[in-house]
Amino acid sequence: MTALLAALLALAAPARAAAPPDLAAARGLYDAGRYDEAAAAFESLAAAAPRDAALQYDLGAALFKAGRLGRATASFERAFALDPRDSDVRENLAFALRRAGEDLVPPGTPPALFWLFTALSERELAGLHWLCAWAALLLAAAAFAAPRRREALAPWAAGAAAVWLFFGLWWLGLRSVLPPSRGVVVAAKAELRHGPGETFGVAFIVPEGRRVRVLGASGAWLEIGLLKEGARGWIAASSVERLF
Amino acid sequence: MRRLRLALVALALAGPAAAAVSVTAALDRARVALDDSLVLSITIAGDATFLPEPKLPPIESFSIYSSGKSSSISIVNGRVTSSIVYTYVVTPRGLGKFTIPAISADGATPSLPILVEVVKTAPKTPDDPGPAAPGAAGPPGTPAPRAEAPAPARPPDGAAPAMLVLASLDKARAIVNEQVTLTVRFLYSDGLRLVGDSQYEAPAMTGFLAEDLPPAPRNGLMTYGGRQYAYSEIKTALFAIQPGKLTIGPATVHVQVAQPISDPFGSGFLDSFFATARRGVVRSEPLTLQVDPPPPGKPADFMGLVGQLTARASADRTDVKAGDAVTLTLELVGTGNVKSIPEPAAPNLPALRFFEPESSVAVEKSNDLVRGRKTFRTVVVPRVSGVAVVPPYEFSYYDPVRRRYARAATAPLTLRVAPGPVGAAAAARGSAPAAPGVTPIAEDIRYLKTAPERAPLSASLSAFADLGPWHALPFAALACAALLDWRRRAADSDPRGRRFREARRRAEERLKAAAELPDSEAPRAAALAAEALAAFVADKLDVPPAGLTLKTAVEGLRALRRAPSDAALEALRAAWEEADLRRFAPGGVAGAEARRFADQTRDAIRALDQEIAR
Numbered sequence: 001m002t003a004l005l006a007a008l009l010a011l012a013a014p015a016r017a018a019a020p021p022d023l024a025a026a027r028g029l030y031d032a033g034r035y036d037e038a039a040a041a042f043e044s045l046a047a048a049a050p051r052d053a054a055l056q057y058d059l060g061a062a063l064f065k066a067g068r069l070g071r072a073t074a075s076f077e078r079a080f081a082l083d084p085r086d087s088d089v090r091e092n093l094a095f096a097l098r099r100a101g102e103d104l105v106p107p108g109t110p111p112a113l114f115w116l117f118t119a120l121s122e123r124e125l126a127g128l129h130w131l132c133a134w135a136a137l138l139l140a141a142a143a144f145a146a147p148r149r150r151e152a153l154a155p156w157a158a159g160a161a162a163v164w165l166f167f168g169l170w171w172l173g174l175r176s177v178l179p180p181s182r183g184v185v186v187a188a189k190a191e192l193r194h195g196p197g198e199t200f201g202v203a204f205i206v207p208e209g210r211r212v213r214v215l216g217a218s219g220a221w222l223e224i225g226l227l228k229e230g231a232r233g234w235i236a237a238s239s240v241e242r243l244f
Numbered sequence: 245m246r247r248l249r250l251a252l253v254a255l256a257l258a259g260p261a262a263a264a265v266s267v268t269a270a271l272d273r274a275r276v277a278l279d280d281s282l283v284l285s286i287t288i289a290g291d292a293t294f295l296p297e298p299k300l301p302p303i304e305s306f307s308i309y310s311s312g313k314s315s316s317i318s319i320v321n322g323r324v325t326s327s328i329v330y331t332y333v334v335t336p337r338g339l340g341k342f343t344i345p346a347i348s349a350d351g352a353t354p355s356l357p358i359l360v361e362v363v364k365t366a367p368k369t370p371d372d373p374g375p376a377a378p379g380a381a382g383p384p385g386t387p388a389p390r391a392e393a394p395a396p397a398r399p400p401d402g403a404a405p406a407m408l409v410l411a412s413l414d415k416a417r418a419i420v421n422e423q424v425t426l427t428v429r430f431l432y433s434d435g436l437r438l439v440g441d442s443q444y445e446a447p448a449m450t451g452f453l454a455e456d457l458p459p460a461p462r463n464g465l466m467t468y469g470g471r472q473y474a475y476s477e478i479k480t481a482l483f484a485i486q487p488g489k490l491t492i493g494p495a496t497v498h499v500q501v502a503q504p505i506s507d508p509f510g511s512g513f514l515d516s517f518f519a520t521a522r523r524g525v526v527r528s529e530p531l532t533l534q535v536d537p538p539p540p541g542k543p544a545d546f547m548g549l550v551g552q553l554t555a556r557a558s559a560d561r562t563d564v565k566a567g568d569a570v571t572l573t574l575e576l577v578g579t580g581n582v583k584s585i586p587e588p589a590a591p592n593l594p595a596l597r598f599f600e601p602e603s604s605v606a607v608e609k610s611n612d613l614v615r616g617r618k619t620f621r622t623v624v625v626p627r628v629s630g631v632a633v634v635p636p637y638e639f640s641y642y643d644p645v646r647r648r649y650a651r652a653a654t655a656p657l658t659l660r661v662a663p664g665p666v667g668a669a670a671a672a673r674g675s676a677p678a679a680p681g682v683t684p685i686a687e688d689i690r691y692l693k694t695a696p697e698r699a700p701l702s703a704s705l706s707a708f709a710d711l712g713p714w715h716a717l718p719f720a721a722l723a724c725a726a727l728l729d730w731r732r733r734a735a736d737s738d739p740r741g742r743r744f745r746e747a748r749r750r751a752e753e754r755l756k757a758a759a760e761l762p763d764s765e766a767p768r769a770a771a772l773a774a775e776a777l778a779a780f781v782a783d784k785l786d787v788p789p790a791g792l793t794l795k796t797a798v799e800g801l802r803a804l805r806r807a808p809s810d811a812a813l814e815a816l817r818a819a820w821e822e823a824d825l826r827r828f829a830p831g832g833v834a835g836a837e838a839r840r841f842a843d844q845t846r847d848a849i850r851a852l853d854q855e856i857a858r
Contacts, residue, residue: 027692030692051706054693057692057693058692058693061689061690061691061692064689065689083702088690088693091689091690092689092690095687095688095689096689121702121706123705123706123709123710124702124705124706124709126705126706126709127704127705127706127707127708127709128705129709130708130709130711130715131705131708133715133718134715134717134718136718137718137719137721137722138718138721138722140722140725141718141721141722141724141725141726142725143725144722144725144726144728144729145725145728145729147729147732
């Protein structure tokens, strides 16, 4: 059983690709203070490797230096979703959020609890969830198939099922707190209206870089909820960059 | 209310003067025509907050009129440096060389006396209205004015007064802090003879800031209501400080008019020497001005100035070391009440420390327009090396000519800062000496990922989570195992059926065991084959193998729901009989015979197993 899981993990683990040849060029542009060009270079690299947290981090840094707070925050958010234990990612995301009047740790939440809750990424939790599911199910199947070893296998299967349940609930909780339908306002002083169109009045002015939850869409408009204020309204789709 | 006097005025002093106060007096020129005027500037300067007013001594040969004052105050590190310039217009009364005596102020060093020469000039033709005409400023003779009776602003029908005061504004509507020019003219008829000092009492100007506009007075001749008048004119620039309908009170002139005594000679000669003076007062009508608030669209940083403005910033040097001081000068030049320009906020730059600025202002009043230059000087100390940019200073104002808000901005200043001596940055913070430590300069994001690396386990978990449909495999395995277990449990609940189903497997096991025996044990192998055949039939019939005979076996097999064919039964019979023959044959069995018998038995068992069913 262990050998089987190890083999599955080995098959699933992608080989780490070598650094693209133009990564050094992108860093060179950044070091030269040509932040717009560096952001464009990092963006093309990140598009080829969307699961690379380091590239999302670098892209966010270049965008931030180029003065595009909203898009920088979106990139840092993606990096945080991919690698939440990286202190640089946390630091830069928190720094960018402070510029938009928001804190990374939700108000009223003990920081230690937040860091513990977000210690694993959503994909890592999903992987652990499925890994435990495989272990629990295969152990249970073995117990069915080998009646003579059933008594020995049953406690292992039950333990794996308990861990499966634990990671499953954690995974669902994380998806509830940080849902994939998040976005970031990328326009300066974006107008949040009462309906999907300019015929509706403006309800709020949302600063660039503010995180939102996308609740729905209608044409070129998105219905969003402000995570911090709890308000909701409609905003031009071009003013929001969705994270995933 | 401020009082401006048209003649020599003794000014009361407000209080004791500070220690270092000086008085300086200067004339714009040393020679003047009899019909012309001089400008006397008296500067009181010192490091006191309140400066004394000058004490003008009696000057018999001249008429002196106050033309206003201009003040400048700057505060540097709590020390006040101020100066006030009092401007007077000096009009000669006779020809010759005269001396303006020393002018003093309380607690101040007096000024030096000034020599001035008054010369004759050719007479000029008066114009209406026009500049000062020869003799126009001098007091004319009779008739006497109406004592203590305000003169009408407009001449009554059919009779123009001997003297009157007219006040007017250059506009009827203005916005807050926009310049409005108040003109007050004292008109007196040609024949009127004024004696002594005439005193001008400025109107009440509540809600305004006032700036006197030189020169004052401006003398001339004009026709009003069909009557020829000489006039003295004073102009004042007003800046409303609040919106609404503001009122400017009446301007008042206190005069003394010569009243002739009886002349027995009738020649008028005695009038010149023996006339008596009669006091009188003339006032203008009050004025109203509609003051509007700043127009809509006011920028958030609107500083209240109404006029036109340019801004310029400069630094005494641009190549410095960290910790060195750079003097940053900010000059604002324009029209309007430039004194009201507030001190600009220092940029919040972590790399530069800005000290409190000092300010100075110079006001110029020409062509009845108040303009000036306000200068802010501040010391800037770079904290760290590198390129430091002082961002543009921006000033928002309202341009009444273009009727829109405008913005004056300085150009950004770039300072190239070289590393300074150790501790320069800490010294630039201006704090007391402290223990060495980390000096925070600025917050910024962290640098790029120099060695991007991701934990293999994390990558494997993420990839494993993305297996998609493969995650159905363990569920399928569990389902298969559960199904197998269910079937097993079902079989265990039917022992006869299980014996029937497993009959062939058991027989095969016995035959396999027989085949594995060596030739030396051929009799035992033959016995195992015979036992396998008997046990197979017994399992199929669910009877004990011990008492089973060929006859009962054939009968039992034929009684099954699906009986075997005759060929199968014949094969059974042959194998059974062969077994009996081997079992009782004398001399034992050879190995080859035992293997042939085992094959025969296997064929018979397979034939039966394929054809029979319970």
